[in-house]
Amino acid sequence: MRLPPAILANAEEVLREILRFAAPADTTLSRYFKDHPRLGGRERGAVAECVYNVLRNKSFYTDFSEAGGGATMRRLTLLGMADAVGVESLGGLTDDEVQWVERILQIDRKVMHKSSRSNMPKWLFDKLVAQMGEEETLLLADGMNQPAPLDLRVNAIKANRDDVIATLAEAPIRATPTPFAPLGLRVLQKPQLQNLPLFKDGHIEVQDEGSQILSAVVGAKRGEMVVDFCAGAGGKTLALGATMRNTGRLYAFDVSEKRLAKLKPRLARSGLSNVHPVLIAHERDAKIKRLAGKIDRVLVDAPCSGLGTLRRNPDVKWRQQESAVAEMQVKQAAILDGAARLLKGGGRLVYATCSFLDEENDFIANQFLAAHPDFELVPMSKVLAEQKIDLDMGDFLKLLPHKHQTDGFFAAVFERKPMAKKVVPVKDEAEEE
Numbered sequence: 035m036r037l038p039p040a041i042l043a044n045a046e047e048v049l050r051e052i053l054r055f056a057a058p059a060d061t062t063l064s065r066y067f068k069d070h071p072r073l074g075g076r077e078r079g080a081v082a083e084c085v086y087n088v089l090r091n092k093s094f095y096t097d098f099s100e101a102g103g104g105a106t107m108r109r110l111t112l113l114g115m116a117d118a119v120g121v122e123s124l125g126g127l128t129d130d131e132v133q134w135v136e137r138i139l140q141i142d143r144k145v146m147h148k149s150s151r152s153n154m155p156k157w158l159f160d161k162l163v164a165q166m167g168e169e170e171t172l173l174l175a176d177g178m179n180q181p182a183p184l185d186l187r188v189n190a191i192k193a194n195r196d197d198v199i200a201t202l203a204e205a206p207i208r209a210t211p212t213p214f215a216p217l218g219l220r221v222l223q224k225p226q227l228q229n230l231p232l233f234k235d236g237h238i239e240v241q242d243e244g245s246q247i248l249s250a251v252v253g254a255k256r257g258e259m260v261v262d263f264c265a266g267a268g269g270k271t272l273a274l275g276a277t278m279r280n281t282g283r284l285y286a287f288d289v290s291e292k293r294l295a296k297l298k299p300r301l302a303r304s305g306l307s308n309v310h311p312v313l314i315a316h317e318r319d320a321k322i323k324r325l326a327g328k329i330d331r332v333l334v335d336a337p338c339s340g341l342g343t344l345r346r347n348p349d350v351k352w353r354q355q356e357s358a359v360a361e362m363q364v365k366q367a368a369i370l371d372g373a374a375r376l377l378k379g380g381g382r383l384v385y386a387t388c389s390f391l392d393e394e395n396d397f398i399a400n401q402f403l404a405a406h407p408d409f410e411l412v413p414m415s416k417v418l419a420e421q422k423i424d425l426d427m428g429d430f431l432k433l434l435p436h437k438h439q440t441d442g443f444f445a446a447v448f449e450r451k452p453m454a455k456k457v458v459p460v461k462d463e464a465e466e467e
C-alpha cells in the first residue's frame with residue numbers, strides 16, 4: 035500500500051529542523067511526532083527512516099540534490115524516503131522525480147570521490163585518514179553507516195541466557211547469543227520490549243555488545259568497592275552491579291542530575307541493592323575525597339565526542355566540531371586524574387570512551403601513564419584473557435563496527451602499584467641521647 039503523498043511534506047518539515055543541528059535528531063523527531071499525533075505508526079516509521087537515511091548519507095545525497103532543478107530540500111527528502119521505503123510506495127511524484135530518484139539510487143558509490151563516499155565532514159575524514167589510512171577509514175565509515183542491531187544483556191542475578199532465548203522465542207522474538215559478551219543477545223528485528231514481562235521484571239536490559247565487553251573489562255568482583263565515575267543513566271553501572279552479584283558497594287557518580295534520575299527506574303527493575311547513585315559537582319568534589327585510596331576498581335566512561343555511536347546517532351558526525359574534541363581532551367584528562375586518587379594499591383582504573391579518535395583514546399591513556407608513575411598499564415590482551423573473552427587486542431580495547439559488529443569503544447586498564455608503606459623514622463641511639 036502506498037504512503038499518503040503528504041508524508042514527504044512531513045519528512046521535509048522535520049528534516050529541515052534536524053539539519054539545523056541545534057538539538058539531537060532523536061529529540062527533535064520525538065517532539066515532532068508528539069506535535070503530530072495524527073501520523074500513524076507506518077508513517078512515523080517512514081519519516082524516521084527517511085531522516086536517518088539523510089543523516090547517514092548526507093554528502094552523497096547533497097551532491098545530487100543540489101544539481102538539477104527543483105528545491106534541494108524536496109530532493110534530499112525524496113532520496114531519503116525512497117531509499118527507506120522504495121519509490122513505488124510513494125504517491126504524488128512526477129515522472130521526472132521518479133526517474134531521477136531511481137537513477138541516483140542506482141549509482142555505484144565506489145566511483146565517487148572518497149571524502150563524499152565516506153559521508154563525513156571533511157575535518158573528520160582527514161583526521162581518520164591520518165590515523166588509520168584511507169582504506170580503513172572507508173570501511174569504518176561504511177560500518178558506521180549501517181543501522182545497529184538490538185543487543186540485550188541478560189541480568190545474571192535474575193536469569194540465564196538460555197532461558198531468556200527460550201522465553202523470547204515464545205513472543206516470538208528470535209535472539210542469538212552475541213559472539214563475545216557472555217551475557218549478550220542479538221535481536222535482528224526491532225520488537226517493542228517495554229511491555230515484555232522479561233523487560234519489566236529486569237531479566238534483560240538493552241545494551242550494545244561493545245558496552246557489555248567494556249563493563250566486563252572492569253573485572254568487578256563480589257564484595258569489592260567499585261566506582262562508576264561517569265555513570266550517566268547507568269548502562270554500565272547495571273552490568274557492573276550484576277557482575278558483583280549484588281554484593282559489595284558500587285558508587286554511581288555523575289554531574290548530571292537528569293541522567294542519574296534515569297538510572298533509578300532501571301535500578302528498580304534490575305533488583306540491585308548494591309548501587310549508590312551520588313550526584314557530584316565536579317571531579318574534585320569533596321564527596322569523592324573521602325573515598326580516596328579505598329576503592330578496588332574505578333570505571334571512567336568519559337564524556338567524549340560520541341563518534342563511536344554513529345550507527346545509532348548519525349547526526350553526531352555533523353553536530354560535532356573539531357574544536358570540541360580538543361576541549362574534551364582537557365576534561366577527559368582532568369576526570370581521569372581525579373578518579374585515579376580513589377584507587378587503593380593494586381586497584382584498577384579503566385579509562386573508556388565511545389570514540390574512535392586517537393586523540394580521545396591512546397593519547398589520553400599515554401598522557402595519564404606519563405604523569406602517574408604510580409600506575410602501570412595492564413595490557414588488554416591480559417585483561418580479556420582473565421575475563422575469558424576471545425578478542426584479539428594489544429594494549430588497548432578498540433572495538434569497531436566493521437570489525438566487531440559493535441559500536442565504537444575504547445578502553446585502557448591501569449593498575450595502581452602497591453602503595454609504599456609509610457616509613458616511621460627510627461631514631462638512632464646517638465640521636466636519642
Ligand SMILES: C[S@@+](CC[C@H](N)C(=O)[O-])C[C@H]1O[C@@H](n2cnc3c(N)ncnc32)[C@H](O)[C@@H]1O
Binds near residue numbers: 335336
Ligand atoms: C559517556 S557518558 C556515560 C555513559 C554511561 N556510563 C553509560 O554507560 O550509560 C559520560 C557521562 O559523564 C558525565 N560527566 C561529565 N563530566 C563529568 C565529571 N566531571 N565527573 C563525572 N561525570 C561527568 C556526563 O554527565 C555523562 O553522563
